[in-house]
Amino acid sequence: MNEKILKLMERGSKVLGCKYAIMGGAMTWISESNLTSALSNAGLFGVLASGAMDGDLLKNELIETQKKTDKNFGVNIIVMNPKIHDLIDVCGEKKVSHVILAGGIPDKSIIDKIHSYGSQVIAFAPALAIAKRLFKQNVDALVIEGHEAGGHVGALSTLVLIQDILLNLKEYPIFVAGGILRGEIVASLLKLGAAGCQLGTVFACCKESTAHENFKKAFLRASGRDAVLPVQLDKRFNILPVRALRNVASDEFVEKQREVLEKFNKGEIVADNGKLSLEHFWAGSLRRAVKEGDTERGSLMSGQIVELVKEELSIQEIINRILTEAENFLNSNS
Numbered sequence: 001m002n003e004k005i006l007k008l009m010e011r012g013s014k015v016l017g018c019k020y021a022i023m024g025g026a027m028t029w030i031s032e033s034n035l036t037s038a039l040s041n042a043g044l045f046g047v048l049a050s051g052a053m054d055g056d057l058l059k060n061e062l063i064e065t066q067k068k069t070d071k072n073f074g075v076n077i078i079v080m081n082p083k084i085h086d087l088i089d090v091c092g093e094k095k096v097s098h099v100i101l102a103g104g105i106p107d108k109s110i111i112d113k114i115h116s117y118g119s120q121v122i123a124f125a126p127a128l129a130i131a132k133r134l135f136k137q138n139v140d141a142l143v144i145e146g147h148e149a150g151g152h153v154g155a156l157s158t159l160v161l162i163q164d165i166l167l168n169l170k171e172y173p174i175f176v177a178g179g180i181l182r183g184e185i186v187a188s189l190l191k192l193g194a195a196g197c198q199l200g201t202v203f204a205c206c207k208e209s210t211a212h213e214n215f216k217k218a219f220l221r222a223s224g225r226d227a228v229l230p231v232q233l234d235k236r237f238n239i240l241p242v243r244a245l246r247n248v249a250s251d252e253f254v255e256k257q258r259e260v261l262e263k264f265n266k267g268e269i270v271a272d273n274g275k276l277s278l279e280h281f282w283a284g285s286l287r288r289a290v291k292e293g294d295t296e297r298g299s300l301m302s303g304q305i306v307e308l309v310k311e312e313l314s315i316q317e318i319i320n321r322i323l324t325e326a327e328n329f330l331n332s333n334s
């Protein structure tokens, strides 16, 4: 059973050190010890989100996660986090097998530092030239994540990234993210040379996710068309676009942007600080939705694939469904 799909997953499973080459993408506030360990215990690859943590918080969460699983899992660290070195040191101390660097392009010194602790490095690449450079700088694998994904997104769709990056760099392990759920797509991507896939939105509202009931219900009710990007107010001030279900928080973000822009225009803040304060807005707003269940004034970061997420399933049910769809597809096309 599932022989063909498992064979196709072998390469990615080896890179991650797990049974199925499927990563549960990190989601700030959602990917804590429970969801991360549950994903890894089910044979997938859980990724702990450190987006809203300092070194001490991460250390505690790592201790909790390691109590709940003896399987491999990763830690997602945001490159622009001013505490990046502390977070890497904690991962080194707790012997985390994989560090996933998101939200920017890491310097070689960061990659080397993680390697010096014996951990593997996975980074995100938004373009072919950057992907080539990162592999030259010895990253162990890359994630390419399309515009349809939930949370912070790049400019290009998953399909374009596949043709631009994956098909040109098949010799390297690349995981594909953004808008993926059905097994037929997972199987097709593996056949095209992907090492595996990363899924986020579907796990935000799975049974093992500790996100507030209201947050999950909003996802299950939503259409993919509700998962939109905020308006960018000024071309000179590039905001990092975040895909989320439209609600009051979407309007509040526009207001926040206006405030930051005014300060920037008056020379009261530099662009990087302005962007960081917008990031803090998102992190706080996401917390309000995930932890407190405020689905109006909290951010409901979600990918377009929410269109297909109609019931709260367990991780086991999700992976079984993916494997069955993939295997049937491979059998009917062999």
Ligand SMILES: Cc1cc2nc3c(=O)[nH]c(=O)nc-3n(C[C@H](O)[C@H](O)[C@H](O)COP(=O)(O)O)c2cc1C
Residues within 6 Å of the ligand: 024, 025, 026, 027, 028, 030, 049, 051, 076, 102, 103, 145, 148, 149, 150, 151, 152, 177, 178, 179, 180, 198, 199, 200, 201, 202, 204, 300, 301, 302, 303, 304, 305
């Ligand atoms: C609620 C939410 C929060 C997210 N937070 C993060 C994060 O903190 N760091 C990160 O690298 N990606 C984050 N992402 C992206 C996911 O890790 C994953 O790559 C993405 O959801 C995959 O696409 P999909 O939503 O189409 O499944 C987040 C996504 C969602 C839906």
